[in-house]
Amino acid sequence: MTGLPDxxxxxxVLIGTASYRHLHALPAVEANLADLRAELCDATVWGLPxxxxxxxxxxxxxxxxxxxxxxxxxxxxxxxxxxxAGHGMRDADSADLYLGLKGxxxxxxYTSVAYQHxxxxxxxxxxxxxxxxxxxxFSGRAARTLAATQNVLAAQAAVDGAYVITASPRDxxxxxxxxxxxTAFTGELLTLLREGLKDGPELLDLDTVFHVLEERLRGKNRxxxxxxxxxxxxxxxxxxxxARAVRRAPAGPVVAADVxxxxxxxxLSLARMLRAGGRGRDALPxxxxxxxxxxxxxxxxxxxxxxxxxxxxxxxxxxxxAIEVLELAFQQAHKIYGPxxxxxxxxxxxxxxxxxxxIQACGVLKHALDLAENGVRAQV
Numbered sequence: 001m002t003g004l005p006d007x008x009x010x011x012x013v014l015i016g017t018a019s020y021r022h023l024h025a026l027p028a029v030e031a032n033l034a035d036l037r038a039e040l041c042d043a044t045v046w047g048l049p050x051x052x053x054x055x056x057x058x059x060x061x062x063x064x065x066x067x068x069x070x071x072x073x074x075x076x077x078x079x080x081x082x083x084x085a086g087h088g089m090r091d092a093d094s095a096d097l098y099l100g101l102k103g104x105x106x107x108x109x110y111t112s113v114a115y116q117h118x119x120x121x122x123x124x125x126x127x128x129x130x131x132x133x134x135x136x137x138f139s140g141r142a143a144r145t146l147a148a149t150q151n152v153l154a155a156q157a158a159v160d161g162a163y164v165i166t167a168s169p170r171d172x173x174x175x176x177x178x179x180x181x182x183t184a185f186t187g188e189l190l191t192l193l194r195e196g197l198k199d200g201p202e203l204l205d206l207d208t209v210f211h212v213l214e215e216r217l218r219g220k221n222r223x224x225x226x227x228x229x230x231x232x233x234x235x236x237x238x239x240x241x242x243a244r245a246v247r248r249a250p251a252g253p254v255v256a257a258d259v260x261x262x263x264x265x266x267x268l269s270l271a272r273m274l275r276a277g278g279r280g281r282d283a284l285p286x287x288x289x290x291x292x293x294x295x296x297x298x299x300x301x302x303x304x305x306x307x308x309x310x311x312x313x314x315x316x317x318x319x320x321x322a323i324e325v326l327e328l329a330f331q332q333a334h335k336i337y338g339p340x341x342x343x344x345x346x347x348x349x350x351x352x353x354x355x356x357x358x359i360q361a362c363g364v365l366k367h368a369l370d371l372a373e374n375g376v377r378a379q380v
Contacts, residue, residue, distance in 0.1 A: 004203060004237055005079035005129065007048045008277045011072035012040055015056040015065055015099075017086035022105045029085045032135065032186040033057060036083065039193040043266055045239045049274075049282070058102050062113045065101070066121055073125030079236070080127035082118070085186060088136030099136065122162060129236055130162040131206065135185045163206050163236070164228040165213075184222045188213050196243030203237030210234070271308055280312045287312070307347065314351060323351050 014037055018029035033055050040048045054072060059065040069082055087100030089112055098104075098112035105111045122130050167185035182190060192212055197204060210227050217224055227234075267290035271283035287309040306329040313322035326348040345364050352361035 004046060004240070006273075007046060007052065008273050008279075009076065009078035010048060010052065010080070010127070011076040012037075012048055012053045012081040012083070013056065013068050013072045014053065015059065015068075015082070015084045015086075017058050017100050017102060017104075019058055019102060020087065020100065021103050023087050023100065026086060026183070028181060028183045028186075030057070031181045032085045032183060035182070035190055036186065039190060040081075040239075043270070044242060045193055047270065051282075060102050062101070062117065065099070065113050066117060069118065069121045070124070073121055073127065076125060076127040078127060079129045079131065080122070080125050081131040081133070082122065083133040083135070084118075085135040085183060088134065097134075099134075131238070132162060132164040133166075133189075134164070135167040135183050162228075163234055165206070165210055166226045167223060184217065184220075185213070185225060188216050191216075193239060194242065196241040198243045200241050200243060202241055202244050204239050204241050205235050205237050207234035209238060267305065271305075271312075275308075275312060280315055284309070284312055284316070310347065310351075319351060319355060323348065323355065326351060 014033050016029040016033045018027055019025050037053050037055055039045050041050050041053055052075075054068045056065060056068050072082075073080055084099055087104065089098045089100060089104065089106060089109070090096070096109070097115040098109045099115060099118065100112050103111060118132075122132065167183070180187060189209070192204070192209065197208070197212060200208065210225065213225050267286050271286045271290075274280070274283035274286070287305055290305050306325050310322040310325045310329070313319070313325065329348070349361040349364040352358070352364065
């Protein structure tokens, strides 16, 4: 599998229980949720739209935990990522894993959410690829291998097309070190997302993420993560490798210009993706933000952003603002001889005519003809 999961067709649900009535609190879980969401939504990591990343903090009952998973499963067609951090427990009469709720009690599985219920929701999900990350005690029970001696257990935990990463083996406690901002497992995961992997690939796939976390946690003598996968999902490129991006960045005074140019390109691509998905209104603030940048010697790229923004504004009935955007582009077009400038003039003229400004429209069209004539002369 190549390329990142499509952010527009993917969803993430981050679940965490930090406070409990009958169990000791896990304050690090709050930071886990907030900072993991920030990284997943960062355009330099994955770029998941914020509305596609649901955070479920301190769920009171099973529906509060599982309803967002069901909704995300109905919406996602590419990738569905579900993360849980909190107390993981065993029922007194079974070997199954239970996920803690605010009112959970030790050795009382019925006060928690059975992992099998989460697994059932994942099986119903439409997404082609499903990722489960469990940062809790005994979470290895959800990542049993497909070895012949464990067929029964594997059948209970398996999710078609899923990759399961857990913070600890099936009979080990996970770790939330005192005085640290994050739990041990999620802390290492966040470090990898933020810093990337030196000499690693441009995209970090799930297998690479797992092996790096395993090596770093072993080096700190902390509980080792486990994994289970089906259908080769581990080869999925999950996030961008920030270390590669940093290493390739040019040094010296050109850095700022390159960053601005990259922002224009990335913003335009994101807006077009949102527009293609029928979410033009979500694309508008992206393009407005991009237009705040000024790219030296990059007027052509900026014109493309202005054209896209004007089209979206016109489609949503905001003709006045669309004309303002194109008038600004028109001012730049006086200096540019090329097909982009002619297209700007023609589109502006169309909007001016629709608004009843026929004289201005004629003036713009005359300028478009002049640009076209100059272009022909330049070719001759």
